[in-house]
Amino acid sequence: MVVQPLSKKEVFIILEKMRLLQTVFKFIGDISNMKVLIVEDEDGLRKSIDQYLTAEGNVCDCASTYEAASQKLAIYDYDCILLDLTLPDGEGLELLRNLKKRNKADGVLIISARNSIDQKIEGLSLGADDYLIKPFYLSELNARIMAIVRRRNFNGNDLIHFNEIEINLIAKEIKVKNLPVYFTRKEFDLILYFIANKNKVISRAAAAEHIWGDDADMADSFDFIYTHIKNIRKKLTDAGSKDYFNSVYGVGYKFIDA
Numbered sequence: 001m002v003v004q005p006l007s008k009k010e011v012f013i014i015l016e017k018m019r020l021l022q023t024v025f026k027f028i029g030d031i032s033n034m035k036v037l038i039v040e041d042e043d044g045l046r047k048s049i050d051q052y053l054t055a056e057g058n059v060c061d062c063a064s065t066y067e068a069a070s071q072k073l074a075i076y077d078y079d080c081i082l083l084d085l086t087l088p089d090g091e092g093l094e095l096l097r098n099l100k101k102r103n104k105a106d107g108v109l110i111i112s113a114r115n116s117i118d119q120k121i122e123g124l125s126l127g128a129d130d131y132l133i134k135p136f137y138l139s140e141l142n143a144r145i146m147a148i149v150r151r152r153n154f155n156g157n158d159l160i161h162f163n164e165i166e167i168n169l170i171a172k173e174i175k176v177k178n179l180p181v182y183f184t185r186k187e188f189d190l191i192l193y194f195i196a197n198k199n200k201v202i203s204r205a206a207a208a209e210h211i212w213g214d215d216a217d218m219a220d221s222f223d224f225i226y227t228h229i230k231n232i233r234k235k236l237t238d239a240g241s242k243d244y245f246n247s248v249y250g251v252g253y254k255f256i257d258a
């Protein structure tokens, strides 16, 4: 096999990727670094979920039996528990019942092959946050976990208030001084991200990675974030909000409650 030397452009792209990753890990830590317990007796599925979520920057524990899961839950707290309902030595719903009896606040996402409406209603009424039917895409699983953890980071409220700004996480609507203001989905996610990380410097690279994930074109500049922030600031201030975005020269922005 002939190994071709890397071109200047390829080296640039690799360095840029490394720099971006460092920035992302530094600034995005408290949202992406979730602790997840995977309760699933199907080896292949458990391993692929573990690999996928770990690669996404999360910390995963695994349990393949009711007993193993009980032991972990007795000792640790998790941002989210993925709960299979049929385990070789017990019922997933029983684990959920015990968890709620002890007033544990871990988020719970039921993953089940049983597409039974009764199971679903029972799981949700016992306090599970969401329910996903197997088979599912790992990206969908990840999105559901993120949604659960985000809601929990905002104290389980569907409504977030930041002075005159109100954000409805379920309806994905934003009001300023009680009047709805239209934002695109990307703008909505950016506002949420900045409010979740208020008073912290967010680099343009971190913001891009948060919103676009792997689709963010690593080699390009992140000027499009500048454009998005400019539009968001205009919409907010036009609606009578104060301007909470502070530019941090050469880095990005800080959303501050001044």
Ligand code: CA
Binding pocket: 040, 041, 042, 084, 085, 086, 087
């Ligand atoms: Ca099972």
